[in-house]
Every structure is written in C-alpha cells, then in structure tokens.
Amino acid sequence: MNELRELYQELIIDHSKRPRNFHPLPDPEHRADGYNPLCGDKVTVYLNTEDGRVQDISFQGSGCAISTASASIMTETLKGRSRDEVAAIFKKFHRLLTQDETGTDGNTELGKLVVFSGVREFPLRVKCASLPWHTMNAALERKSKTISTE
C-alpha cells in the first residue's frame, strides 16, 4: 500500500479529478496530439509563446490519473518559462521518472513535479506521466503529427 500511496499522492488524485488549464486555446500558436495505443490515453497540448517564453499553455484529452495529473501540473509548471527552462525541466522530470535519484539537489527546480517520483516503481506507468511532456515538446517544435508512446 505504501508504494501505491507514493504513486497516487493526494496532489495527483486532486489534479486528476480537477485538472487545471483543461481547455483548448483558441487559434493556438503551437498544438500537438499525443496518444498511447497501449491504454488509449489521448492528450492534446495547446501552447502560445511570447518573447521566447511560454505565455499560455493548456491541454485536453482523456487518460488515467497519472497522465491527466501530469498534464495538469505540467501546464502550471511551464507557464512563463523560457524555452531553455522548459527543456531543462523536461530533462530533469524524465530523470525523476526513470532513475533513482537520491538527494534533493537536482529536484529543487521541479517543484510540485516531485510528486511523480513514485512512478519509477511502476515501470509500465512511466509512459503515462511522460506522454503529456513529449506532446508538449512536439507542440513547441511545431510537429504536427500525432506523438505516440510506441
């Protein structure tokens, strides 16, 4: 049960039930669709930039608690960030999901995202947490095709 509590922390449950920035952006500058054929998770990320910074970001879709909360917290985290900062946070977040990083040194910038540290104990669920991020990345790079986890 402890590992489950680590995975489904209250913040994750909260964001999965009440996702933030959960709406389309009208006429977005960037947009990409993400899809996990394994479980059917779908996410669309909308993004506008201004002076090289994320001016607004939102998402829509359907998915499990982990992917919905990940997308929700991602939008909160990235608003106002520069492209370089976005890339750095994504890299750190990915490491958090896949590697056993002890110490809080590298995680200070992650803020709320550290609630996803429990995901690494569930290797099959790493894709759920990372799908919104890969989709966001594709949106920023203006890739128009659907991003798949497979």
Next chain:
Amino acid sequence: MSTVQNMAVPARLKPPSSALDVNAVRGDFPLLRQRVHGRPLVYLDNAATSQKPQAVLEAMKHFYTEECSNVHRGVHELSERATRAYEAAREKVRAFINAREAREIIFVRGTTEAINLVAQSYGRTQVKAGDEILITAMEHHSNIVPWQILCQEKGARLRVAPINDAGELLLDEFEKLLTSRTRLVAVTHVSNALGTINPVQQIVEKAHQRNVPVLLDGAQAAPHLRIDVQTLDCDFYTFSGHKAFGPTGIGVLYGKAQWLEAMPPYQGGGEMISSVTFEKTTYNVIPHKFEAGTPNIAGTIGLGAALDYLNQIGFERIVAYEHELLLYGTEALSQVPGLQLIGTAKEKAAVLSFVLEGIHPHDVGTILDREGIAVRTGHHCAQPVMDRFGVSATSRASLVFYNTREEIDALVAGLHKVREVFGT
C-alpha cells in the same frame, strides 16, 4: 475492510460430486502457486492467455529431450517419431472440433495468422471489386484488419453488423447486410471484450441460405465450449493454442476440404510442394500445401497435450463450473458502487468487462496488481467495441475453470481498495 464482508455474496449450494474439483485442477498448473507483490497470485487475465498445465510442459519437454527432429523429412528413427507425434496432434485437433478429416486441420501461429491466411488465400481468388465481406461490431482487431487489407487491395467493401447495448448481435440487421455481393461472413464465436456468445449456428444457416461461406473466430470459444464444426457447418474455424492452455505460437485453421483444395497457397517454401523446377512448382496436397517451412513441432505437440487435458476434465464440467463463476462474479461486481458492466448478453462466457465511475481502467489495473490480481485493462484489441459503448477502455476479468469464488472475492476487495485510493 469491513465493507468487503458486507458485500460478500451468500454462498450457493454445494456443487454435486460429479462437479469439477477446482483444488485438484489448480494443482495441475505450477504457475498458479506463485505470489505476486507478496500476495497469492489471482490470475484473471485468461482471455489474453491462459496458464499451462504440467502435462503440456511435460509433453514439450519430452519432444525436445527424446524426439527432437524435423517432420516429414528424414527416414531416420527420430524423424519418424517426430512426424508421428506431429500428425497425432493433428488428429487430436480433428477430434477436438469434430472435423471430418485430419487434412482439414492446418497448423498456423495462432488465430490471427489463420484469419490472415483465409483473407489472403481465399480472398485473393474469390473477392473482386464491389464485393463485400460481412463482420460484426464486436470483432477483435484480428478479425477486422485482415479484411480491411483485402478490401483495400480489391476495391471490396467491409460491412459491419451492429450490436445492441447488451453487446448482442442484431441478427435481423445482420441478415439485411447479407446480399448477393457478400463473399464471406467472418464472425467471432465468443467476444473477447464483452463475453457475448454469438448465435453462430443461426449465422451459418442464414449465410448458407445465400451461399455465403462463414469463418468463425474461435479464439475465445475453443477453451470454454465444445466445438463441433460439422454440426455448425461453418466453412472455416480458427483458434489459438495459448488461450486453450497450450503453448504460444501455435494455432489452428480448420477449413472444409473443398475450400482448402481450391485455395492457392498462402506462403511458399519447403513442405508445401510436391515438385519444384525453375519453370514450374506443383503444390503438395492439403494440409501440407498451407504449411510451408518447418512448423512449430513442439508447440503442436503441446497443443495436443492441452486438448487431451481439456477432454480429461470434460466440457460438461467446464461449462457448468465457468457459468457458475460468471453468475457469482456478475452478482459480486454488481454490488461495487459506481461499477458498470460492459457486455451483459444473455448468452455469455465468463468475461467480466467493467468501468468504475471516475477512475481510469489503467489505474484500476495498477492498484489491483499490487494486490496480486492480474486483470487486463485497455481496449482489448477491440477499439470499435469501446467506441460503441462510449468508453476509451475497460478493465476485464476473464475467468476459467481454475479460478475460484475466493478469487472473485479478492477482486471485489481489490476494487474497494481502488475506490479507497481515489477517495470515491
């Protein structure tokens, strides 16, 4: 959790003495003894693949340690023995589905390959532009995509007979879609996502009234029901070894001899020929015409052992026991708050597909897994079925004769834990 006890379904009458002895049966499956995440394994993903009894494992080990050799090739003793064992397995399959002749049994990798074989071999010669293939709205992707590929190549059209909210085929609508353009009907015997048992006897009759041949996808039926292809009078029947307690990588295509003889080969190579020159090749007779290359000999022998095992238990007992489990499971799950069963056909195999309000199946699966409970979550390779019911995925507990009421109770307790984690 105290609520779980309150949810328990009252015990039914003791089964009669001729009934299946589930404890003895479980003893035949070594894998079922293990613990997962510190809990006794509760394996409820049998529609994905079933576990294998010791007898199957022994038969395959015996082949590799005592008989390993190629079939239909050498004149030496080992090859003789391997060939005998391989052809004995074919005869076991013939008897299992009551085919008229052993040469009507083609060994393939699984149901998927069997359907692809028919789509390519029958389809290549019998289907033309403007023709139609008729399937249903409850098919597995493997009984959709091969026909789509064929239709695309030929300019033919795929027609889909609709189902009702319980997941039952609308037979009248099906009949309306049978036209003079229909070249083949391909229908699942038992739905993997819903558990529906289709009225295949009627389907075959209606199709034959219009001289349309019928392929039945028996992947989910062969492990649970007695199959008699002569009574059904179907033209093709397909099933997989691994869902019927045999090994992976072996499956069966049954076809009426008249069709198989008329159909061109699916793959070219060794075994499927009588003579080869660079100018002309004469094909071997059936079944060998469709078995190019060295077959999965050990898998075939393992499948034969699995069918022996099923016969030994007896389908009468299997059907009665699994139906009892289905009733018990349906009642138990129906009492979980917020749970909706997807697939409530009157004629149903022991498949319990469900959604929990506000909780994604993927999360259900992860939490159940930590309780040692293995269920399938996702679209079950049947996305059109999910679309039909307006869900992106379901959780599915699929039961067989080695499952118990206690395991269903464990599932229910697990679902209460899921709700607890999500605070619903």
